Amino acid sequence: MKPATIGETWARMGSTLAGLMFLWAFIQQFIPYEFRRYVEKGINRLISFTNPYVKISIHEHMGDGLKRSEAYIAVESYLSTNTARKAKRLKAEMGKNNKLTLSMDDYEKLTDEYQGAKVWWSLNKIIRSGTGSTFHNPEPERRYYSLTFHKRYRELITESYLEHVMKEGKAMKERKRERKLYTNSPGYNWSSYKSTIWSHIAFEHPASFQTLAINSKQKQEIMDDLVAFSNGKDYYAKIGKAWKRGYLLYGPPGTGKSTMIAAMAKLLDYDVYDLELTAVKDNTELRKLLVEVTNKSILVIEDIDCSLDLTGQRKNDKAERLTEANVGEEKKSNDKEVKELKTNISKVTLSGLLNFIDGLWSSCGEERLIVFTTNYVGKLDPALIRRGRMDKHIKLSYCSFDAFKVLAKNYMGLESHPLFDCIQQLMNETKMTPADVAENLMPKSVCNDAETCLLNLIQALQEVKEEIEGPKVKENQEVIVNDISAKLNPSQTSKLVDD
Numbered sequence: 342m343k344p345a346t347i348g349e350t351w352a353r354m355g356s357t358l359a360g361l362m363f364l365w366a367f368i369q370q371f372i373p374y375e376f377r378r379y380v381e382k383g384i385n386r387l388i389s390f391t392n393p394y395v396k397i398s399i400h401e402h403m404g405d406g407l408k409r410s411e412a413y414i415a416v417e418s419y420l421s422t423n424t425a426r427k428a429k430r431l432k433a434e435m436g437k438n439n440k441l442t443l444s445m446d447d448y449e450k451l452t453d454e455y456q457g458a459k460v461w462w463s464l465n466k467i468i469r470s471g472t473g474s475t476f477h478n479p480e481p482e483r484r485y486y487s488l489t490f491h492k493r494y495r496e497l498i499t500e501s502y503l504e505h506v507m508k509e510g511k512a513m514k515e516r517k518r519e520r521k522l523y524t525n526s527p528g529y530n531w532s533s534y535k536s537t538i539w540s541h542i543a544f545e546h547p548a549s550f551q552t553l554a555i556n557s558k559q560k561q562e563i564m565d566d567l568v569a570f571s572n573g574k575d576y577y578a579k580i581g582k583a584w585k586r587g588y589l590l591y592g593p594p595g596t597g598k599s600t601m602i603a604a605m606a607k608l609l610d611y612d613v614y615d616l617e618l619t620a621v622k623d624n625t626e627l628r629k630l631l632v633e634v635t636n637k638s639i640l641v642i643e644d645i646d647c648s649l650d651l652t653g654q655r656k657n658d659k660a661e662r663l664t665e666a667n668v669g670e671e672k673k674s675n676d677k678e679v680k681e682l683k684t685n686i687s688k689v690t691l692s693g694l695l696n697f698i699d700g701l702w703s704s705c706g707e708e709r710l711i712v713f714t715t716n717y718v719g720k721l722d723p724a725l726i727r728r729g730r731m732d733k734h735i736k737l738s739y740c741s742f743d744a745f746k747v748l749a750k751n752y753m754g755l756e757s758h759p760l761f762d763c764i765q766q767l768m769n770e771t772k773m774t775p776a777d778v779a780e781n782l783m784p785k786s787v788c789n790d791a792e793t794c795l796l797n798l799i800q801a802l803q804e805v806k807e808e809i810e811g812p813k814v815k816e817n818q819e820v821i822v823n824d825i826s827a828k829l830n831p832s833q834t835s836k837l838v839d840d
């Protein structure tokens with residue numbers, strides 16, 4: 342008799358297995374549940390006894406279903422380097438600097454070798470039919486990586502290879518890291534998540550400390566403080582303090598508080614979590630949001646004076662005013678607004694916020710900055726900004742000549758100009774925010790050159806000064822400017838005088 346080919350053997354095995362399964366399904370109907378469980382357990386044990394391969398699963402989400410597992414993220418980036426070379430089915434996504442990044446597609450398999458041991462990775466998913474996206478289950482699909490290897494490598498894989506994957510994966514993730522801007526604001530529903538969870542976009546704010554227009558001494562001091570913080574892991578551990586630091590940025594609108602936060606994030610390569618407190622329903626929701634904040638991040642609460650209990654009160658007042666004005670045609674729209682205002686009143690309390698920042702963040706997470714901004718530092722509850730909670734108080738003020746020089750370099754590439762003296766003198770006598778100075782330095786038409794922009798600024802500064810000191814100032818100042826400008830460009834001078 343002719344020996345069976347490999348194909349025939351597989352076919353025979355397949356049909357035998359199918360027959361056995363059919364038989365088992367048939368028998369199951371007649372045997373009690375307990376006995377069935379017993380038989381199934383035995384079969385499983387027999388399979389694992391005869392199967393020489395070990396399987397480890399690494400799931401994407403932690404037990405609570407909210408947080409992505411760090412192990413999963415590390416495996417994902419570890420495998421991404423092999424993916425482009427080895428995998429046949431790839432997933433492409435837009436990554437850092439608008440570059441496409443490739444990763445394994447669902448159900449794809451990859452092999453890897455480590456100290457002579459061959460392992461197999463695959464990306465699988467569990468689809469939970471019938472479940473929708475909810476707060477607790479943001480995704481109905483749950484992905485997980487499976488690692489399969491021969492049992493003779495058990496020790497090598499569990500004690501050495503997995504550690505190697507975690508370490509390499511984390512390092513790669515760090516190198517490819519793209520800074521993100523997270524927000525909980527319902528108006529910015531960038532992802533499919535519900536409004537109460539953070540949604541994010543890539544954070545590509547162009548501001549840096551180099552372009553930030555503040556006094557150079559103050560700038561250097563802040564930068565040194567930030568760098569010392571980010572290198573301070575051992576120091577914080579030694580003194581027994583949680584590795585976090587609070588900054589209070591205060592000053593009039595347009596002095597660069599938001600710009601400084603962007604510069605901080607760029608300097609340290611941190612993510613930014615912009616917490617809109619008025620969109621947080623209550624302390625429970627606040628807790629959920631804060632638990633989600635990752636390490637190496639800045640938690641920002643802007644205009645803190647407008648965000649806490651005060652806001653509730655303000656909204657209540659407005660709701661009452663609208664209710665009183667409920668007459669005529671406006672009634673319908675007022676009713677709607679009153680309803681929205683009443684339902685949107687945040688119940689987050691100052692003590693709730695402080696408890697979470699002090700308690701929760703001290704017991705979990707590290708390398709985090711908290712930044713509060715306000716235009717009115719005097720309005721804040723001293724408990725909120727005491728040292729230890731807000732460690733560094735930074736005052737951002739009107740544009741100094743030092744700060745102006747940074748803006749002149751940013752906007753016009755100018756390091757010096759004969760008109761700078763006049764600007765310096767006016768800046769010492771007036772108050773103008775960097776935002777207003779910057780606006781005046783922007784060319785108003787394509788043909789505007791640097792000198793025209795500087796003259797625009799001088800004119801604006803004169804107007805501010807005039808408001809403070811009266812019109813006589815303008816006359817005196819014009820004489821000085823005209824003297825300088827006449828030497829530079831006569832046509833510009835007449836323009837200024839005419840204005």
Ligand SMILES: Nc1ncnc2c1ncn2[C@@H]1O[C@H](COP(=O)(O)OP(=O)(O)OP(=O)(O)O)[C@@H](O)[C@H]1O
Nearest residue numbers: 552553554555594595596597598599600775776779
């Ligand atoms: N110190 C600064 N350095 C560089 N640019 C600045 C500075 N201050 C303001 N600007 C410019 O003005 C614009 C507004 O500044 P920014 O939003 O940072 O001010 P702010 O203090 O946060 O204001 P607000 O209190 O109203 O939020 C910025 O887009 C930036 O171009």
